[in-house]
Amino acid sequence: MQIIYWIKENLFGSKKDIILTLLGAYFIYFIASIFFEFVFTSDWTLIEVNRKILLVGIFPEDQMWRIWTVFSIFSILVSATLAYSYKLNIRISIFYVAFLAIPFLIFTTINLLPYVLAILLSSAIAYTLIYYMKHRLDRKNLSRILIVSWGIFLPSLFLILILFGGPKVTLWGGFFVNLILAIIAILAGFPLGVFLAIGRASSYKLIKLVSVIFIETFRGAPLIAWLFFAWFVLPNFLPNIFSLNDINLVIRAMIVLSLFSSAYIAEVIRGGLQSIPKGQIEASTALGLGPIMELLFIVLPQAIRVVIPAIVSTFIAIFKDTSLVFILGITDLLRIGRLIPEQQQEFYGKSIETLLVVALMFWVVSIILSQISRSIENRLNLSN
Amino acid sequence: MLSHLYNQIKSQSSISEKLEVLRNDKSFRKFFVQFIFAIFMAFFLFYLITRAFSLELGFGHLTSRAGFGISHTFLVDYTSNNSRWDAYFTGVINTIRVSLVGIILATILGVLMGLARLSKNFLVNRIAAGYVEFIRNTPLLVQIIFWQLVLLQLPQISNALTFGGISVWSNRGILLPFINTIQNGSLWVLVLLIGLVISLVIRSYSSKYKEENVNFISPNILSLITFLIIALAGYFILGIDLYTDVPVLEVNQYGTYIQSGGFALTPEFAAILFALVLYTGTFITEIVRGSIQSLPKGQTEAAQALGLSNYQRITLIILPQALRSIIPPLTNQYLNLTKNSSLSVAIAYPDVFMVSRTIMNNAGHALPMLSLILITFLCLSLVISLFMNLLNKRVTRIGA
Numbered sequence: 161m162q163i164i165y166w167i168k169e170n171l172f173g174s175k176k177d178i179i180l181t182l183l184g185a186y187f188i189y190f191i192a193s194i195f196f197e198f199v200f201t202s203d204w205t206l207i208e209v210n211r212k213i214l215l216v217g218i219f220p221e222d223q224m225w226r227i228w229t230v231f232s233i234f235s236i237l238v239s240a241t242l243a244y245s246y247k248l249n250i251r252i253s254i255f256y257v258a259f260l261a262i263p264f265l266i267f268t269t270i271n272l273l274p275y276v277l278a279i280l281l282s283s284a285i286a287y288t289l290i291y292y293m294k295h296r297l298d299r300k301n302l303s304r305i306l307i308v309s310w311g312i313f314l315p316s317l318f319l320i321l322i323l324f325g326g327p328k329v330t331l332w333g334g335f336f337v338n339l340i341l342a343i344i345a346i347l348a349g350f351p352l353g354v355f356l357a358i359g360r361a362s363s364y365k366l367i368k369l370v371s372v373i374f375i376e377t378f379r380g381a382p383l384i385a386w387l388f389f390a391w392f393v394l395p396n397f398l399p400n401i402f403s404l405n406d407i408n409l410v411i412r413a414m415i416v417l418s419l420f421s422s423a424y425i426a427e428v429i430r431g432g433l434q435s436i437p438k439g440q441i442e443a444s445t446a447l448g449l450g451p452i453m454e455l456l457f458i459v460l461p462q463a464i465r466v467v468i469p470a471i472v473s474t475f476i477a478i479f480k481d482t483s484l485v486f487i488l489g490i491t492d493l494l495r496i497g498r499l500i501p502e503q504q505q506e507f508y509g510k511s512i513e514t515l516l517v518v519a520l521m522f523w524v525v526s527i528i529l530s531q532i533s534r535s536i537e538n539r540l541n542l543s544n
Numbered sequence: 545m546l547s548h549l550y551n552q553i554k555s556q557s558s559i560s561e562k563l564e565v566l567r568n569d570k571s572f573r574k575f576f577v578q579f580i581f582a583i584f585m586a587f588f589l590f591y592l593i594t595r596a597f598s599l600e601l602g603f604g605h606l607t608s609r610a611g612f613g614i615s616h617t618f619l620v621d622y623t624s625n626n627s628r629w630d631a632y633f634t635g636v637i638n639t640i641r642v643s644l645v646g647i648i649l650a651t652i653l654g655v656l657m658g659l660a661r662l663s664k665n666f667l668v669n670r671i672a673a674g675y676v677e678f679i680r681n682t683p684l685l686v687q688i689i690f691w692q693l694v695l696l697q698l699p700q701i702s703n704a705l706t707f708g709g710i711s712v713w714s715n716r717g718i719l720l721p722f723i724n725t726i727q728n729g730s731l732w733v734l735v736l737l738i739g740l741v742i743s744l745v746i747r748s749y750s751s752k753y754k755e756e757n758v759n760f761i762s763p764n765i766l767s768l769i770t771f772l773i774i775a776l777a778g779y780f781i782l783g784i785d786l787y788t789d790v791p792v793l794e795v796n797q798y799g800t801y802i803q804s805g806g807f808a809l810t811p812e813f814a815a816i817l818f819a820l821v822l823y824t825g826t827f828i829t830e831i832v833r834g835s836i837q838s839l840p841k842g843q844t845e846a847a848q849a850l851g852l853s854n855y856q857r858i859t860l861i862i863l864p865q866a867l868r869s870i871i872p873p874l875t876n877q878y879l880n881l882t883k884n885s886s887l888s889v890a891i892a893y894p895d896v897f898m899v900s901r902t903i904m905n906n907a908g909h910a911l912p913m914l915s916l917i918l919i920t921f922l923c924l925s926l927v928i929s930l931f932m933n934l935l936n937k938r939v940t941r942i943g944a
Contacts, residue, residue, distance in 0.1 A: 170666040177665050184667040366578040370585060380925060381918040382883040384897060392910035397595050480683040487685075487890055494686060512693050519682045519690070526681035 198512075206507040207517055210500050211267050214517065217333015217491050226321050227336065232279045233313055239283040241306055243290035246535065255531060259524050266517070314347060329408045333491040335521055337410065341417055341492075342479035346425075348418035349478075350471075353425030354464075358455065360426065361433050371426070378423035383481055390416040391488055413485050421478045428470045432463035466540065472533035476526050483522065493518050596911065603916070605907045606632065612902055614638075614894045616813060619730065628903050635899030636920060642813065642895065643882040643924070646820040650881060651874075653821055654828020659858065661833045672829065680826040685887050687823060692815035692891045701801040704793055712791045712803045718814060719791030722807035728782040735782070739774030743767035812893040816885065824881045831873045835866040867939045875932040879925050886917075896920055 171181045207214070216227060246252075268276050294302055332340065359371030378386070390412040398407070436459055444454040464471075486494040497518035501510045549569055556562045566572050610631040613624045618641050622634045660672035679687070696715050699705060704714035712719040725732065747767035778784070791805045809817075839862065847857040886897035900913045 170664065173664070180663075180665050181667050184665075184671050187671065188667075364574060364578050364581075366581055366585075370581075377918065380922045381914075382886040382897070382921065384886050384889065385914055385917050385921075388901070388904075388910070389914050392904065393599065393914065396599055397592060476681070480681075483683040483685045484887070494683070494689075498689070512690070512697075515686060515690050515693065519686045522683050522686065523678070523681045527677065530681065 202510070202513050204513065206500060206504070206510055206513060207266065210496075210504075211269065213334060213496055213500070214493060214514075214521075215267060215334045216336045217496060218331055219333065219336070220327050220331065223327050228275060228279075230317055230320055232282065234317075235279050235283045236286045237306075237309060237313060239287040240290045241310075243287045244294055244302060244306055248291070252531065252535065256528060259528055262524050263521065266520075314343075317343075329410045332410060334496055335493040337485075337490065337492045338479065338482040338522075339525075341410075341414060341482040341485065342475065344414045345417035345421040345478050345482075346471075346475050348414075349421035349425050352418070352422035354429055354460070356422060356426035357429035357433060358460075360430055375423045375426050378420050379427070383417075383420055384484055384487060386416045386420055387413060387484060387488055409488060410485075410490055413488060413490060417478065417482070421474065424474050424477070425471060428467050428474055429463060431470070432465075432467035433459065435466055436462055469533045469537040469540070472529055472536065476529050476533075479529070480522060480526060493521060599911050600909045601912060602909070603912055605909050606903070608907075610903075611906065614899065615892070616810065616894055628907070631899050631903065632896065632916070635894055635896035638893070638899075639882070639885055639895040639897075639920075640924070642816055642820070642885050642888070642893070646817055646824065646881050646885065647878050649817070649821045650824040650828055650877075653825035655832055655863075657825060657829040658832025658836065661829055662836055676826045676829050679822050680830075684819060684823045684884055685890055688816055688819040688887055688891055691818045692811060695811040695815055701793070701803060704801075704803065706793060710790060712793050714793075714803060715811065716803060717811055718809040719803055719805065720807045720809065721791065722789045723786055724789035725784050725786050728784060732778050732782050732784050735778035736775055739771045739778070742774065743771040746770050810893075812888070812891050815891055816888040816893050816895075820881055820884060823884070824877055827877050827880075828874065831870055831877070832866065835869040836862055838869060839865055864939070868936075871932060871936045871939060875929060875936075878928050878932065882924050882928065883921060 172178050216224070219227065264276070290302070356371045356375055359367045360375065362368050362371075391409065394412050394415065395407070440458055440462065441454065444458040449458065483492060483494045485492050486498070489495070491499070497514040498511065500514050501507050549565075549572060552565050552569075553562050556565055566576075606628040608628060609624075610626055610628045611624050612631070614622055614631060614634050616638055617634055618637055620630070620634055620637055622630055657672045657675060660668045661676070663669050663672075695718075698713055698715045698718075701714040701716050704712050706712055710721050744767065747763045750763040750766055789805050789807075791803060791808075793801065793803050796802055843861055843865065844857065847861040852860065885895055888895045889898045889901060892898065897917060900917055904910050904913050
């Protein structure tokens with residue numbers, strides 16, 4: 161009975177509602193019929209054959225252990241952090257599992273299953289361990305351990321990929337490149353963005369001017385123009401030592417993406433700086449803190465805490481924007497998705513199929529990140 | 545100030561005490577830090593400039609013959625014999641065209657979807673939510689390429705869809721029926737725009753006097769009459785002859801199909817437009833939803849208590865108040881849309897970026913061309929911000 165009442169109330173409340181519901185139902189039917197007809201009539205062998213290329217490009221087979229290592233450490237650390245920060249929420253967990261299942265089902269083959277299961281198992285163990293430890297152990301120590309391990313892991317990520325005869329950067333490709341580009345852009349862009357935000361809020365006129373010019377210049381032109389800058393002009397501005405002016409296009413793209421994201425992060429953090437109540441600054445002056453101490457211990461921690469959700473949103477935007485390196489000819493996921501139907505004769509003309517998978521990959525990662533951003537936001541609202 | 549500082553330093557005996565005075569003086573510290581920073585920046589700039597001189601500089605190459613055709617020209621006549629400046633200008637026009645149409649359509653879509661997102665109707669609400677979640681979380685570039693591929697799936701021109709002779713849909717483009725005129729058409733559109741501005745000005749002036757009860761007719765009717773007079777005057781003076789321009793699909797004497805007439809959407813223009821509108825629409829949806837949700841609930845209840853209909857409640861009570869918090873983030877989205885239109889380089893719609901890239905390929909001079917692009921986009925952003933700031937001023941003034 162309750163269901164019938166609910167349907168009557170929410171779908172057929174008035175004449176207008178009835179019309180809207182019928183139109184909406186037809187619209188859903190229309191989109192769903194096109195979509196499912198396409199999905200079930202298409203031949204998806206091109207994805208089955210090209211799984212590895214889509215994910216990592218032409219990364220050499222004997223070097224794959226590097227990516228597996230990075231991936232497993234990352235997975236374990238993420239589960240540990242989640243266990244530490246959040247209570248187990250069944251609804252949100254189902255959400256994460258459902259979305260992570262999509263790439264799992266598309267890309268896992270029988271050969272890879274043991275590896276994937278081992279990673280899943282160790283992540284699950286890490287999760288349960290931290291989840292039950294966090295009440296018994298001192299919370300502060302645990303958080304220190306987590307922060308230190310993230311601090312060690314993130315820089316060593318690149319060492320694992322490069323050191324001891326790692327493959328050249330030119331061999332990087334696929335979805336892996338998009339992820340790496342986005343992570344670098346945000347890691348390098350964040351500190352620079354903090355400096356720029358402080359510079360823009362500073363009372364030192366010259367520093368303020370330079371920060372404003374930097375931020376507005378990078379925000380003024382589209383990213384694609386900056387990527388072209390990286391392609392054609394940037395080598396000329398790099399110093400001539402260590403053959404820096406001859407570096408790979410992927411690294412040049414990283415430099416420009418970092419500068420670009422720093423301008424956007426600076427604007428986000430500026431919003432956080434403005435939200436600090438004046439009493440906080442007066443209190444820190446009354447305590448006798450100098451301007452640098454005040455910035456480091458009072459203003460910045462509060463400002464950054466407030467804007468973490470917005471920074472995650474910036475990260476999502478940058479992550480989606482990494483698909484633009486396609487135009488430079490870097491073999492990222494989108495470019496590989498475009499190349500497969502052009503170069504493999506048996507799949508000629510199947511562009512929409514690969515494009516849908518490419519879109520799906522970006523979509524899954526973005527939607528998980530936006531859920532994380534929402535969780536952080538909810539928690540901030542609660543603690544306020 | 546300085547003499548005060550000087551006296552203070554002089555009064556100290558040892559050097560360390562003198563330095564201590566300097567260290568504690570706020571204005572000196574400010575000066576010192578900025579001085580060091582200035583020296584550093586000067587060295588950096590010097591380095592950049594010396595480096596830049598090893599590149600091709602100057603805009604001289606833009607005056608020579610372009611030598612390449614542009615597939616979409618709008619309002620301007622451009623052939624490959626024109627100069628590169630003309631080519632660049634054609635690109636600017638194309639960017640403005642796609643951005644302007646995109647901004648208008650994205651706003652309409654965003655407001656509708658934002659209202660749908662707040663609808664009590666479960667299905668409508670979920671459709672709007674699904675639209676936002678699907679479109680917002682995939683890269684725009686992927687969507688642009690997707691729409692181009694979809695439009696190229698339309699039938700070939702020899703068996704184009706005609707929908708009973710009113711429209712032509714083929715993979716060469718979509719032709720829609722349109723009202724057209726034989727001569728002076730664009731001039732009349734200009735007259736109409738001027739008339740619109742004049743009537744709006746008259747409306748705002750006469751509504752000022754409305755409070756003093758001195759005007760004879762309502763400002764709305766007065767402005768409508770003004771607009772009609774200007775429109776009709778233009779119509780007769782320019783000798784406008786309106787007719788409905790129905791697109792046709794025909795076979796010419798060589799036996800090949802051609803489609804002509806009507807309002808033409810090429811696959812490239814349509815793809816970039818669809819993608820930009822759908823993508824920016826999701827952000828506008830969220831802005832509209834957030835702003836309306838942040839209004840106190842009492843406003844809705846008061847409107848209902850006054851007996852206003854749903855439509856009146858939204859247009860008279862909710863939207864005007866929500867606009868105050870909508871406009872600043874909306875301006876940001878308009879700027880993003882304009883900048884994102886440069887992604888059309890991926891599907892060969894000749895916007896300013898695509899044309900510049902062609903010029904760079906033909907004649908080098910990458911740094912000047914990129915600076916020109918930067919300046920162009922800064923100008924476009926300034927115009928949009930200026931316009932939106934005016935609008936914002938108007939909106940925040942109401943009832944303040």
